[in-house]
Amino acid sequence: QVTLKESGPGILQPSQTLSLTCSFSGFSLSTSGICVSWIRQPSGKGLEWLATICWEDSKGYNPSLKNRLTISKDTSNNQAFLKITSVDTADTAIYYCARRAEYYDGYYPPMEVMDAWGQGASVTVSS
């Protein structure tokens, strides 16, 4: 069974660095084809993709936030991390991590999908 769980500071002040952890089970980030993505959602608003890290350590970042984001992983402890520097109130959101893995239904060629999501971690930036 694949599970993911996000954890973070809950509340932090403007200009600080936000550090988030995604702890997962049921898969390994050292397995070929496996990636973990971070997505956030401000209250009452839509989803925003932030970053993705894959098994071979390739990384992708949202261009609009790239200068502030750092994604990393600890494969031995089944964790992925996201750091966001210089936060402000606009970074207040629920932060999700999701597994991106190849899915094959036996018919259509295998394709990477976000097939499992965590429950989300609430982060508030406030002075």
Place this chain on the structure above:
Amino acid sequence: DVVLTQTPVSLSVTLGDQASISCRSSQSLEYSDGYTYLEWYLQKPGQSPQLLIYGVSNRFSGVPDRFIGSGSGTDFTLKISRVEPEDLGVYYCFQATHENTFGAGTKLELK
């Protein structure tokens, strides 16, 4: 950046009706390998998003056949025939052909 424009923003339906959601991309979503990496996710109230459709038209495991994805290039549609109570929530299209992007969402609610 690729922009995904979803319409309508909200959709009020009667149970049993058909619902249709459009997702238009600012660039073609066909990748150089010939595949189109367009997905649909549903976020039910108070829950995390869940995958419905991948590769434009392929239903994920366990997704009922009343969910039908279609389209190509820059224009995509999700149709839900015979809307049921568990279908209510916000639908997002998502593209992974270029830098990943979500649409702004379409809220499906009861009339």
